[in-house]
Amino acid sequence: MKHPPLNLRVSRTFSFVQGMSRRRSIRxxxxxxxxxxxxxxxxxxxxxxxNNLFYLLLAMMLSLIVISGLLSEYCLRRLEFxxxxxxxxxxxxxxxxxxxxxxxxxxxxxxxxRLLDVVEGQDVDRGLSIHLLPPQSSVLLSYPLLAxxxxxxxxxxxxxxxxFPFGLFLKKGLYSTEAHLLVSPPIRPLTLRFxxxxxxEGQGQSLPQRGHGTQLYNLRLYQPGDDSRAIHWMTTAxxxxxxxxxxxxxxxxxxxVVLSIVAPEECAPLFERSVTFVASLLWQxxxxxxxxxxxxxxxxxxxxxxxxxxLAMLRLLALCERQPPETNGVxxxxxxxPLTHEAERGYTVAVVPWSDQAAxxxxxxxxxxxxxxxxxxxxxxx
Numbered sequence: 567m568k569h570p571p572l573n574l575r576v577s578r579t580f581s582f583v584q585g586m587s588r589r590r591s592i593r594x595x596x597x598x599x600x601x602x603x604x605x606x607x608x609x610x611x612x613x614x615x616x617n618n619l620f621y622l623l624l625a626m627m628l629s630l631i632v633i634s635g636l637l638s639e640y641c642l643r644r645l646e647f648x649x650x651x652x653x654x655x656x657x658x659x660x661x662x663x664x665x666x667x668x669x670x671x672x673x674x675x676x677x678x679x680r681l682l683d684v685v686e687g688q689d690v691d692r693g694l695s696i697h698l699l700p701p702q703s704s705v706l707l708s709y710p711l712l713a714x715x716x717x718x719x720x721x722x723x724x725x726x727x728x729x730f731p732f733g734l735f736l737k738k739g740l741y742s743t744e745a746h747l748l749v750s751p752p753i754r755p756l757t758l759r760f761x762x763x764x765x766x767e768g769q770g771q772s773l774p775q776r777g778h779g780t781q782l783y784n785l786r787l788y789q790p791g792d793d794s795r796a797i798h799w800m801t802t803a804x805x806x807x808x809x810x811x812x813x814x815x816x817x818x819x820x821x822x823v824v825l826s827i828v829a830p831e832e833c834a835p836l837f838e839r840s841v842t843f844v845a846s847l848l849w850q851x852x853x854x855x856x857x858x859x860x861x862x863x864x865x866x867x868x869x870x871x872x873x874x875x876x877l878a879m880l881r882l883l884a885l886c887e888r889q890p891p892e893t894n895g896v897x898x899x900x901x902x903x904p905l906t907h908e909a910e911r912g913y914t915v916a917v918v919p920w921s922d923q924a925a926x927x928x929x930x931x932x933x934x935x936x937x938x939x940x941x942x943x944x945x946x947x948x
């Protein structure tokens with residue numbers, strides 16, 4: 567039977583110990599420090615007096631220290647953590663995250679576990695604790711989360727610690743449960759007057775389309791499967807043929823929102839408020855069932871409507887980053903591609919948080935441009 571070389575076994579042992587040192591940490595508590603000092607005193611008394619009773623007491627205290635270390639280690643061994651996060655949440659809106667904990671030990675339970683969330687390298691106390699987790703069992707924990715800024719939140723892992731059984735040592739273990747949570751800009755209320763003006767300005771951009779409405783769109787011959795309630799009886803009587811009345815879809819005004827991402831450092835607060843403003847505007851337009859389109863730099867959401875399309879646009883807003891202007895004072899060329907497809911873009915609103923830049927091509931094509939001064943007025947309450 568062949569055995570692995572000695573240096574290979576040593577390397578494996580060293581790797582195991584090194585991995586355990588990264589995942590585990592232990593420190594004395596105040597009670598543990600006192601207990602060790604007392605144990606040291608009992609040891610000195612046993613050596614100086616030679617009394618067997620002191621030796622027995624010393625052996626018992628040393629065994630308690632060993633047992634405490636072993637039991638605390640078994641409490642943290644073979645634990646599995648699974649984090650459940652949504653695809654997208656909104657800033658300043660409380661949400662609930664869930665965490666499942668499973669004890670894979672076959673015979674030993676875990677006691678007195680305290681769980682910390684490791685976010686961006688920092689331990690965050692969510693108030694999660696488990697008093698008893700039997701072997702081969704799971705528990706589902708939930709906790710609230712309030713994100714204050716948009717972008718990615720990186721959850722690196724879970725740090726569990728226990729004082730079991732005697733509170734002499736604080737044993738910690740780190741478990742990798744890496745996950746990423748995307749936070750969209752918050753939604754703020756906009757003045758109805760501004761939204762109504764914007765919609766009324768875009769009425770001239772509406773395109774007649776077949777759909778559900780009240781206005782007449784077209785008359786055509788009846789086809790099998792058509793609703794009999796749509797038959798236009800006056801035309802049918804006049805032509806002696808079954809004629810169906812088609813209606814024009816209401817509120818088909820297309821609105822395109824273009825957000826400029828070029829702004830210097832001093833305009834960063836206004837840029838963030840502009841992102842919030844665009845998210846709020848898109849939210850209200852979607853609530854009114856208008857087809858909308860968002861363009862941020864080179865990113866284009868395309869024209870669409872409904873909640874799924876709104877979530878796609880909020881993802882773009884959550885990930886957009888401010889770009890500093892070039893040294894010559896002109897914004898980045900190519901950061902704003904020219905608008906195409908006149909019928910698709912419809913009425914265009916450009917949001918420019920920095921007014922000193924040269925107007926990009928798509929800003930010149932916009933029907934309405936909101937500059938820094940107007941944005942300050944519209945977002946001062948944000």
